[in-house]
Amino acid sequence: MHQLSERILAGDPRAVARALRLVDDHSGDWLTVLKDVFPSTGRAYVVGITGNPGAGKSTLTDRLIEVYRKAGRKVGVVCVDPSSPYSGGAILGDRIRMSRHALDPGVFIRSVATRGHLGGLSRSARDMVRVLDASGSDVVLVETVGVGQDELEITRTAHSTLVVMAPGLGDEIQAIKAGLLETADVFCVNKADRDGADATIRDLELMIALGTESVLAASRARGHVVHSEAIDPTAGEAAGPSRLAWRPPIKRAVATRGEGITEVVDALAQHREWLETTPEGRARRRARLAEELREALREALIDEATQSLRPALEAAVARVEERVEDPYTATESLVRAFRER
Numbered sequence: 304m305h306q307l308s309e310r311i312l313a314g315d316p317r318a319v320a321r322a323l324r325l326v327d328d329h330s331g332d333w334l335t336v337l338k339d340v341f342p343s344t345g346r347a348y349v350v351g352i353t354g355n356p357g358a359g360k361s362t363l364t365d366r367l368i369e370v371y372r373k374a375g376r377k378v379g380v381v382c383v384d385p386s387s388p389y390s391g392g393a394i395l396g397d398r399i400r401m402s403r404h405a406l407d408p409g410v411f412i413r414s415v416a417t418r419g420h421l422g423g424l425s426r427s428a429r430d431m432v433r434v435l436d437a438s439g440s441d442v443v444l445v446e447t448v449g450v451g452q453d454e455l456e457i458t459r460t461a462h463s464t465l466v467v468m469a470p471g472l473g474d475e476i477q478a479i480k481a482g483l484l485e486t487a488d489v490f491c492v493n494k495a496d497r498d499g500a501d502a503t504i505r506d507l508e509l510m511i512a513l514g515t516e517s518v519l520a521a522s523r524a525r526g527h528v529v530h531s532e533a534i535d536p537t538a539g540e541a542a543g544p545s546r547l548a549w550r551p552p553i554k555r556a557v558a559t560r561g562e563g564i565t566e567v568v569d570a571l572a573q574h575r576e577w578l579e580t581t582p583e584g585r586a587r588r589r590a591r592l593a594e595e596l597r598e599a600l601r602e603a604l605i606d607e608a609t610q611s612l613r614p615a616l617e618a619a620v621a622r623v624e625e626r627v628e629d630p631y632t633a634t635e636s637l638v639r640a641f642r643e644r
């Protein structure tokens with residue numbers, strides 16, 4: 304095993320810092336290290352924290368760290384895009400909000416800038432989470448602005464996704480992408496000390512209900528058995544984690560004052576239990592791993608194909624450009640050439 308990997312597994316913070324840099328840059332022995340540590344991953348609980356710019360994600364993350372630390376957990380944090388153009392250039396604002404944990408050896412905070420990333424941001428984030436997981440973090444929090452596809456993909460690598468919203472940001476709900484709504488496992492309406500929190504919660508409840516309706520209708524139309532219909536929807540929280548369908552609960556919080564944070568942590572814990580104890584939860588975890596493998600395979604195949612077929616690819620482009628060949632036939636013959644290589 305690589306020496307760096309051994310030090311990561313021993314929880315050496317300097318080794319972790321170094322590995323995270325290598326993984327982020329895809330440099331040095333990054334892949335060897337990831338392979339080495341993988342068997343020791345899968346223990347950490349990974350929470351994605353997303354939402355509109357300025358909703359209070361970092362302030363809430365800081366509070367979550369506090370609660371988990373009090374419970375004796377080691378916490379890793381990955382802040383994606385601390386220099387987000389949406390945050391008004393508040394460079395490193397995320398880390399500043401969590402700075403009181405900087406000296407705590409049980410907390411590891413790492414920022415990743417999206418700028419300059421070649422599209423592999425979600426992969427990078429997932430690999431970094433694995434390093435933190437292997438180094439002994441019990442909980443890994445991944446903060447990312449909920450704008451853009453990349454960010455949404457990052458939340459898909461988490462076990463649970465916490466969507467943070469705040470009242471009084473105008474048409475907040477409308478601004479929230481449907482994708483963000485679907486990705487949420489727990490909602491936190493933060494800044495509940497401000498006017499409009501109740502209205503935000505009502506809007507959210509409505510959106511969830513409508514969303515659930517349309518999803519159910521679509522499933523029925525496709526002739527699917529809709530399991531969640533077997534569940535009494537009025538059972539709500541009382542049904543506990545054993546109910547088949549997970550309905551994202553809405554929690555209110557005032558992150559600046561530390562109010563409502565344990566409720567958020569409890570809701571996350573319930574979701575985790577649902578993931579681990581229901582067939583639906585397990586199927587979802589498996590689906591995400593399958594997704595990861597497919598994605599990695601696609602990347603690897605495309606890399607290899609474009610490498611080995613470069614002259615043939617260029618020739619095909621020329622033929623298609625001259626309308627000598629159609630792109631469909633060209634693709635078929637490229638695939639054939641790749642197979643027969």
Ligand SMILES: Nc1nc2c(ncn2[C@@H]2O[C@H](COP(=O)(O)OP(=O)(O)OP(=O)(O)O)[C@@H](O)[C@H]2O)c(=O)[nH]1
Pocket residue numbers: 355356357358359360361362363387389390393396397400448493494495496497556557558559560
């Ligand atoms: N009134 C009030 N203000 C809050 C609350 N939580 C956070 N804030 C303030 O909202 C502002 C933004 O908070 P952040 O935690 O940086 O928000 P963020 O979502 O991480 O922002 P970006 O990372 O830039 O997208 C800060 O000035 C916080 O002090 C809250 O519960 N109530």
Ligand SMILES: [Mg+2]
Pocket residue numbers: 360361362396397446
């Ligand atoms: Mg932030």
